[in-house]
Amino acid sequence: MTPTVVLFWAFSGIALVSAALCISRRSPLASALWLVVTLFALSAIFVALDAQFIGVLQVLVYAGAIMVLFLFVIMLLNLGRAGPSDVKGPWGLGVAAVLVGLMYAQLRTLPGAGPPEAIRLPEGTMAALQRERGMVQVVARPLFTDYLIPFEITSILLLAAVVGAVVLAKRKL
Amino acid sequence: MNLLGPALTVSAILFALGVAGVLLRRNAIVIFMCVELMLNAVNLTFIALAQQLGVAGHVFVFFVMAVAAAEAAVGLAIILAIYRHQETVNLQDLHILKG
Numbered sequence: 001m002t003p004t005v006v007l008f009w010a011f012s013g014i015a016l017v018s019a020a021l022c023i024s025r026r027s028p029l030a031s032a033l034w035l036v037v038t039l040f041a042l043s044a045i046f047v048a049l050d051a052q053f054i055g056v057l058q059v060l061v062y063a064g065a066i067m068v069l070f071l072f073v074i075m076l077l078n079l080g081r082a083g084p085s086d087v088k089g090p091w092g093l094g095v096a097a098v099l100v101g102l103m104y105a106q107l108r109t110l111p112g113a114g115p116p117e118a119i120r121l122p123e124g125t126m127a128a129l130q131r132e133r134g135m136v137q138v139v140a141r142p143l144f145t146d147y148l149i150p151f152e153i154t155s156i157l158l159l160a161a162v163v164g165a166v167v168l169a170k171r172k173l
Numbered sequence: 174m175n176l177l178g179p180a181l182t183v184s185a186i187l188f189a190l191g192v193a194g195v196l197l198r199r200n201a202i203v204i205f206m207c208v209e210l211m212l213n214a215v216n217l218t219f220i221a222l223a224q225q226l227g228v229a230g231h232v233f234v235f236f237v238m239a240v241a242a243a244e245a246a247v248g249l250a251i252i253l254a255i256y257r258h259q260e261t262v263n264l265q266d267l268h269i270l271k272g
Contacts, residue, residue: 004176005176008176008179008180009179012179012183015183015187016183016186016187016190019187019190019191019210020190022190022194022206022207022210023190023191023193023194023197023198023203023207023210028200028202028203028206031203031206032202032206035206035209035210038187038210038213039213042213042216042217045180045183045217045220046217046220048176049176049180049220049221049223049224050224051220051223051231051234053231054216054220054231054234054235057234057235057238058216058238061238061241061242062209062213062238062241065242066209066241066242066245069245069246069249070202070205070206070245070249073202073249073252073253074202076253077202077252077253077256077262079200079202079262086198086199086200086203086263087197087198087199088196088197088198088199092196092197093197095196096193096196096197097193099192099196100189100192100193100196103188103189103192104185104186104189107184107185107188107189108182108185110181110185110218111177111178111179111181111182111185112178114177114178114225115222115225115226119226120225120226121225121226121227123175125227126223126224126227126228129228138228138231139228139231139232139235142228142229142232143232143235146232147232147236150236154236154239154240157239157240157243158239158242158243160243161242161243161244161246161247162246164246164247164250165246165247165249165250166250168247168250168251168253168254169250169253169254171257
């Protein structure tokens with residue numbers, strides 16, 4: 001067991017436990033804070049999987065920006081206190097258990113399959129690439145060359161989202 | 174050691190937990206957070222596969238994050254607008270579209 005593998009399993013455990021707590025807490029505020037713990041654990045997992053830059057982005061964008069937005073709305077609507085339980089009754093629980101079990105069984109076949117040998121890079125290629133070029137450039141170079149048009153479209157999407165959010169949330173324009 | 178299999182397993186469990194949350198809860202904001210959980214499970218899949226299939230996975234995660242940010246902004250604005258009209262975010266109490 002290398003340290004990377006130990007870290008991976010430790011943070012996987014944290015991520016799964018806090019995700020379970022996130023969906024089971026009554027107060028939306030507690031749910032949001034447990035989700036932040038999950039996102040932090042996921043960013044550590046990303047680092048263990050040779051994606052340091054994405055790990056940093058995960059903390060900055062998800063835990064930093066998106067979750068603050070969620071907490072802000074929860075506080076604004078004064079939903080912080082745990083009200084009466086909003087979990088569905090036994091009927092809903094049964095339906096959810098069946099559907100989730102079915103979907104998990106389908107997803108469970110994924111780890112066994114894996115990508116075909118022919119298109120697989122040799123072990124350690126990503127780590128070597130990052131040592132050679134630096135971890136930001138490895139992501140930035142394809143982003144601004146091969147994926148330039150999707151990148152520009154993303155900026156239009158964000159602009160539309162900003163305009164839409166203002167139109168929806170403003171009382172009087 | 175190859176972490177692809179374990180990472181895909183963790184991602185499958187996280188995604189299933191997210192779906193369970195969406196199916197079980199009635200609070201619109203909590204359901205929204207469970208959707209974010211599912212997006213993150215998919216991100217984990219991309220990162221795990223990028224280790225063997227090249228850097229495209231990282232770029233896709235970047236785009237997923239941008240879309241998630243846009244979605245959170247618009248979605249929360251919609252929830253705010255609904256709360257202003259109905260005084261609730263409980264999906265059971267929102268049934269004006271029901272026939």
